[in-house]
């Protein structure tokens with residue numbers, strides 16, 4: 259934690275901890291809090307039905323950082339209260355000697371679709387400014403996980419939007435492959451953490467979002483799943499999933515040529531207008547023509563986008579290229595790729611490769627794409 263101590267005015271890191279009912283969120287939180295100094299961390303717990311139970315468990319580790327919302331689902335009835343609580347945490351007055359709040363963890367109810375919560379974080383003026391999403395951490399248990407993913411849309415969404423997945427109850431099953439396959443189909447390359455792996459939980463769960471500006475650190479390349487970065491397989495096209503899991507899939511648009519910022523804005527506006535409800539999550543780093551040395555990172559859910567943030571420089575080890583990762587539900591990949599190409603002058607997905615046509619021994623002399 260000392261490495262990311264919050265500078266005055268720097269955003270509060272916010273982790274959304276989600277996972278299906280009984281997956282082990284509270285157990286994980288208890289472990290995390292027992293490992294992590296809690297003086298500058300607050301936990302917002304939302305429960306559905308069993309009010310108070312989780313608070314009792316968490317209180318053993320953190321006597322004063324816990325705020326429990328009243329009964330209700332965090333994605334709908336308590337959404338207003340969650341926003342109010344986060345506003346209160348960001349704006350509360352505090353004695354001069356107390357350190358500023360560095361982190362907030364929101365534990366959602368197991369039945370929550372996390373996308374409305376993420377949308378609130380991105381679109382509420384004060385929240386978008388005061389908080390930086392440090393990552394969506396989803397807990398999946400080996401015992402019930404595969405069945406939940408097969409049967410419950412909210413469980414699939416929790417996995418699809420995760421920046422990190424924690425696997426619990428591995429001690430209770432012999433075979434792990436079916437669940438790992440189901441996760442890979444929804445969110446290929448997501449970083450997996452086995453809850454049985456000893457200490458250092460905070461290190462593995464925190465810092466999996468995008469941060470930088472400028473430069474509050476975190477690791478945008480890892481967040482994006484850029485090739486060569488730990489925890490991700492680096493996928494440009496994966497996650498076909500038209501079977502039992504419906505049509506949640508992810509793909510990446512990659513373009514090395516810098517693009518005009520206004521073309522990207524136009525592309526995103528049209529995406530939001532036409533595909534909004536199908537976008538579970540969008541993460542992007544943009545190689546902008548106007549500032550090729552300083553990329554812009556973007557993220558969004560549904561039709562909402564977080565205000566763009568410009569990084570100090572390209573993340574170490576990442577080549578300058580635009581990389582847009584889209585996780586969608588019934589999202590039309592060809593349409594999206596063609597739309598991007600139309601706005602940015604890139605190659606259309608169904609058009610021949612320019613180099614293959616121009617640098618081809620059979621190419622028509624003098625012919626080139628203009």
Ligand SMILES: Nc1nc2c(ncn2[C@@H]2O[C@H](COP(=O)(O)OP(=O)(O)OP(=O)(O)O)[C@@H](O)[C@H]2O)c(=O)[nH]1
Nearest residue numbers: 278279280281282283284285286368426427428453
């Ligand atoms: N064997 C085993 N049990 C676990 C593990 N993680 C959690 N549990 C147990 O699973 C049960 C549910 O854990 P919780 O931490 O309450 O799960 P939760 O996701 O917070 O549950 P809800 O708040 O009801 O959604 C508890 O009895 C835990 O002790 C694990 O890795 N192995």
